[in-house]
Amino acid sequence: MAVLIADDEPQMVKILSAYFKKEGFNVLTANDGQEALDIFESTKIELAILDWMMPKIDGIEVCKYIKDNSQTKVLILTAKGQTEDEIKALHSGADDYIKKPFDPQILLLRAKKLMNNSEEIKVRDIRIMEHEKKAYKHEELLQLTKIEYDLLLFFSRNKGVILSRDRLVDSVWGMDYDGDPRTVDTHIRRLRTKIGTDIIKTYRGVGYCLEVKED
Amino acid sequence: MAVLIADDEPQMVKILSAYFKKEGFNVLTANDGQEALDIFESTKIELAILDWMMPKIDGIEVCKYIKDNSQTKVLILTAKGQTEDEIKALHSGADDYIKKPFDPQILLLRAKKLMNNSEEIKVRDIRIMEHEKKAYKHEELLQLTKIEYDLLLFFSRNKGVILSRDRLVDSVWGMDYDGDPRTVDTHIRRLRTKIGTDIIKTYRGVGYCLEVKED
DNA sequence: TGTCTTCTTCTATGCTTTTTCAAATGCATC
DNA sequence: GATGCATTTGAAAAAGCATAGAAGAAGACA
Known part of the structure; x- marks a missing residue:
């Protein structure tokens, strides 16, 4: 069960990694959209947690690509708070959307909910x-x-x-x-x-x- | 495709009903938890949108009952905003959780996602x-x-x-x-x-x- | 209602892939 | 090094699928 965490804030990646690792997930990390796509292409990812604002390729674009090419679940993370943004995120195929700041526990729960139907x-x-x-x-x-x-x-x-x-x-x-x-x-x-x-x-x-x- | 909307605020029920009907859904409404359960028992419901705070039986209890007895999707609606509450909602088996106030369009999108009705x-x-x-x-x-x-x-x-x-x-x-x-x-x-x-x-x-x- | 068209179902045939089995060879253990 | 079991190989048998076409069902339209 590999989880991909992509965010340009190292601190965020660190915290989330820790949470997911503690729960026994195999965690992969990326610092920008390009890196996220590279990892996606070379590994079988169960869930991708993508920050919206990332260098090179933004989270929405990465999400679209992933959704067009796999069954991988996607959760978008963002500092934005506009209704429009949320609609945009959900239209890009994302399975869930969480606004920063958020409680890591909630993210973990939502993430688990997205993953519980794929056995491997x-x-x-x-x-x-x-x-x-x-x-x-x-x-x-x-x-x-x-x-x-x-x-x-x-x-x-x-x-x-x-x-x-x-x-x-x-x-x-x-x-x-x-x-x-x-x-x-x-x-x-x-x-x-x-x-x-x-x-x-x-x-x-x-x-x-x-x-x-x-x- | 029946959608159940349960809330004790008539105004809320009215607005949501209008939105879902406009999208072609068959809408059923309830004003409290008991009514919601009665409707659930007598009809085949695809998605239940439940307010947390309702007279007689609260949304969480209704959610638990529905989840124990069907495959129906449940979306909890609430004015509460505590992390704990959100965790409680997700643990009760709810598929999604939205805090009031919210944009009806977002609710609609999330609801559609639960019903597997993506646009494209x-x-x-x-x-x-x-x-x-x-x-x-x-x-x-x-x-x-x-x-x-x-x-x-x-x-x-x-x-x-x-x-x-x-x-x-x-x-x-x-x-x-x-x-x-x-x-x-x-x-x-x-x-x-x-x-x-x-x-x-x-x-x-x-x-x-x-x-x-x-x- | 009757006719025409389109869509769906089912059957038959040939072809390809998979499975099985048997015989020969190889390898470990006493 | 003899014995019994495992591997390899190849060829026959069986199974499963693609294709085509006919018959049947459903729907459109006059």
Whole structure:
């Protein structure tokens, strides 16, 4: 769960970062609009908190770009207080708008509200976006078949647990499947070529395991 | 699309009613919390706008009840301005919170956002104007049939998400449709000839997805 | 009401991708 | 180094999709 905080006031970035980090979020920061866009392009961002007035590219423009190109939630932060500005912000696609000065706790609450519908699982450099039904490696979409995706999802829901072929068959193929359990091997192999060979480890005679740490 | 407006100030109810009716919403009004609950129980409400301070049952309690028993969106209206109150409102499950006095236009915008009625959605070179019920490609009007339009709208509300046939059928045709889910294929095909073949991608065995980026 | 047009649904066919299985090869463990 | 299990490979089988077209339904218009 990465949160992008973009503001040209270092003090503001510092305070907000602290709040979000404390809550367990992965925080990325930018000091101007250009930087914010660069980060957005290279990382999968869950929520972007953008100051309206920023050097190079302003928050509204950054917001528009993000909204046109993703499902990322956007919260605009501003010192302005005019009705018109708020309308402009909401029209740019922003999901919420908060006027400075504000209570960081409120911001945190509103931010959480915006994020609570996007589940994701992260393991090593693999990220599974469950609501998208897609998986990424290093922000790059993995071209997985249905079975490969289901396998990976099951593994990542059981990180660090050794899973027998039977268990994998039961949950990925279904209880009523009566094929050869060794078919699993083939799919594991193809999954490995796509996500990296060292991520799923073989436990001879027992099963397979998605290792949380490399060794 | 029914909107419930509950406030003990008749003037406020009157003004808000006028605004929402003008936008084509079906408006129901209540003067206290008990009335609001009665209406909620007897009608299908999409959004409830509740004043915090109301006779009989206050807005927060009404909000909790609504949130425990439905998917209805709730927007709390209040004269209070304390941080604590705002936190309390958001914790009661409210989707948004606006302090009085406020500009009715802002309330309308925020309300629309909660109801998922954004004015326009952009994806790649496609633009959908929801209030016009029209879609454009490169500023050129697309001649879409109703189903094609509804499909495209649903896809664009879920850009980047893989949508199964069942999900598409449920939201475009309705839950009670009992036709062949493969009918979707035909409509996707015709939609593709109109908006461009590479925009909706097939995920074999999973579904279809409106891709945000070309690859 | 009847005719015409447009939109929707469904079926059939061929094609592509995915899945499965079997046989050969490779590797760890005793 | 023998044994049993895992990996690799390839080819057949199965599954899923695109396309086209016909039949059916809905709506427009006289």
